[in-house]
Amino acid sequence: MYLSRxxxxxxxxxxxxxxQKAMQLLTAxxxxxxxxxxxxxxxxxxxxxxxxxxxxxxxxxxxxxxxxGGKVRVKATLNPAGxxxxxxxxxxxxxxxxxxxIRILKAFEKMGVEITxxxxxxxxxxxxRFGAHVAWSESSAVVxxxxxLGARTNREGGPSALAAAITGRTPCYGLHIEDNREPTAIVKxxxxxxxxxxxxxxxxxxxxxxxxxxxYLKGVSGxxxxxxxxxxxxxxxxxGIAMFHSGGRLRAADKLEKVCVDQRELELSREKLSSxxxxxxxxxxxxxxxxxxxxxxxxxxxxxxxxxxxxxxxWTSNGVYDEAxxxxxxxxxxxAGGKVFTDTCMVVCPLExxxxxxxxxxxxxxxxxxxxxxxxxxTVTETYLVLESIMEGR
Ligand code: F3S
Numbered sequence: 001m002y003l004s005r006x007x008x009x010x011x012x013x014x015x016x017x018x019x020q021k022a023m024q025l026l027t028a029x030x031x032x033x034x035x036x037x038x039x040x041x042x043x044x045x046x047x048x049x050x051x052x053x054x055x056x057x058x059x060x061x062x063x064x065x066x067x068x069g070g071k072v073r074v075k076a077t078l079n080p081a082g083x084x085x086x087x088x089x090x091x092x093x094x095x096x097x098x099x100x101x102i103r104i105l106k107a108f109e110k111m112g113v114e115i116t117x118x119x120x121x122x123x124x125x126x127x128x129r130f131g132a133h134v135a136w137s138e139s140s141a142v143v144x145x146x147x148x149l150g151a152r153t154n155r156e157g158g159p160s161a162l163a164a165a166i167t168g169r170t171p172c173y174g175l176h177i178e179d180n181r182e183p184t185a186i187v188k189x190x191x192x193x194x195x196x197x198x199x200x201x202x203x204x205x206x207x208x209x210x211x212x213x214x215x216y217l218k219g220v221s222g223x224x225x226x227x228x229x230x231x232x233x234x235x236x237x238x239x240g241i242a243m244f245h246s247g248g249r250l251r252a253a254d255k256l257e258k259v260c261v262d263q264r265e266l267e268l269s270r271e272k273l274s275s276x277x278x279x280x281x282x283x284x285x286x287x288x289x290x291x292x293x294x295x296x297x298x299x300x301x302x303x304x305x306x307x308x309x310x311x312x313x314x315w316t317s318n319g320v321y322d323e324a325x326x327x328x329x330x331x332x333x334x335x336a337g338g339k340v341f342t343d344t345c346m347v348v349c350p351l352e353x354x355x356x357x358x359x360x361x362x363x364x365x366x367x368x369x370x371x372x373x374x375x376x377x378x379t380v381t382e383t384y385l386v387l388e389s390i391m392e393g394r
Pocket of ligand 1: 079138140233285288342348365369
C-alpha cells in the first residue's frame with residue numbers, strides 16, 4: 001500500500017509509539033481489504049465504550065494506548081457507554097461496574113476524545129460535510145452518514161476508528177471509493193409508510209431480505225430526519241447494510257436485483273421481533289432521541305401516568321437532553337413517571353439489572369438486540385401503542 005512520507009513517519013515510530021501502533025493497525029487493515037492508499041478523515045465515532053461489552057481486557061487495551069501517549073488529531077466522539085454517567089444507580093448498575101466504566105472514559109478523555117457518548121453524533125456537533133471521509137463505528141450512524149449526510153465511511157470497529165482518530169487517516173477501500181457506492185438492488189416499497197415505526201419496519205425488512213449490499217428504495221415518501229434515523233438503525237441490525245439510496249440517478253438498473261416490500265413483509269418482521277405476554281418496560285430512543293422526538297413524546301404522555309410495576313425509559317444524547325430540559329419537555333416526561341437517560345442505551349447497558357422482563361419499543365433494532373444482550377423478552381409496535389401498553393390516564 002502506498003504511504004505518504006508523513007504516514008511512513010507515523011509507521012516508523014517517529015511520531016511516538018501510540019501513533020505507530022495506530023498506523024500498524026490501519027496498514028494491516030488496508031492490506032486485508034486491498035487498499036491502495038490512506039485517505040484523510042475529518043472525524044471519528046468510536047465504538048467499544050461500554051464496560052459490559054469490552055470488559056477488563058478492552059479497558060486495559062485502551063488504558064495502555066492512552067499511556068503510550070495516544071492523542072486524537074481529528075474530532076472524535078464515542079458510542080453509548082454502559083450506563084448513564086449521572087443516573088447509573090437508577091439503572092441498577094453496581095459500584096464495581098461504575099468504576100470500570102469511568103476508567104474507560106478517562107482513557108478516552110486522556111487521548112482527547114470528547115465524552116459525548118451517542119449513536120447520533122450528527123445531532124450534537126459531529127456532523128460531517130457532504131463528501132467528507134470519516135471513520136465511524138456505530139452501525140446506524142454509519143448508514144445515516146453515508147446515505148443521508150453524503151459522508152463516506154466503512155463500518156469501523158472500535159480500535160480502527162480510534163486508530164483513525166489518532167492518525168487522521170483510514171485505509172481507502174469500500175465505501176470510501178465512489179464506484180463502490182452504487183446501488184446493488186432496487187427495492188420497490190409497496191407498503192404503507194405513515195409512521196416512524198413503519199420506517200423502522202421497512203429498514204429491518206430490507207436488511208432481512210437483502211442481507212447486504214446497497215439498496216435503492218423506490219416509492220418511499222414522507223421521510224424526515226427521525227424516520228431516516230430509525231430506518232438506518234434497522235437496516236444495519238437485520239443485515240450488514242451500511243448505505244442506501246432513495247433517489248437520484250440509477251445506473252444499469254436492468255442489471256440490478258429487484259425485490260418488493262409490501263405490507264405482508266413488514267408484518268412478518270413485526271411478528272419476528274415480538275414476544276407473547278405483557279411488556280413492563282417501554283424504551284424509546286433507539287437511535288438516541290432527537291429534540292423533536294422528545295417534544296412529541298412529552299406531548300403524548302402529558303396527563304398520563306406510567307402504570308405501577310411498569311417503566312418508561314427514554315434514551316438520548318447529553319446535548320439533546322440539555323436542550324430538552326431547557327424547553328420543559330423533560331419535566332413533562334418525568335412528571336408522567338418516565339426516566340430520561342443519556343450517554344447509554346438499552347442495548348449496551350446491563351438492562352437485566354433493571355428488574356423488568358419484557359421490553360416494548362418502536363425500534364426494530366432495539367427489539368433485535370435486547371433479548372440477546374440482556375435476556376429480556378421484546379416486542380415492537382407503533383409509538384402510541386408502546387405508551388398505551390405501560391401508561392394509564394387520559
Ligand atoms: Fe443507538 Fe443503542 Fe440503538 S447505540 S442505535 S440506541 S442500540
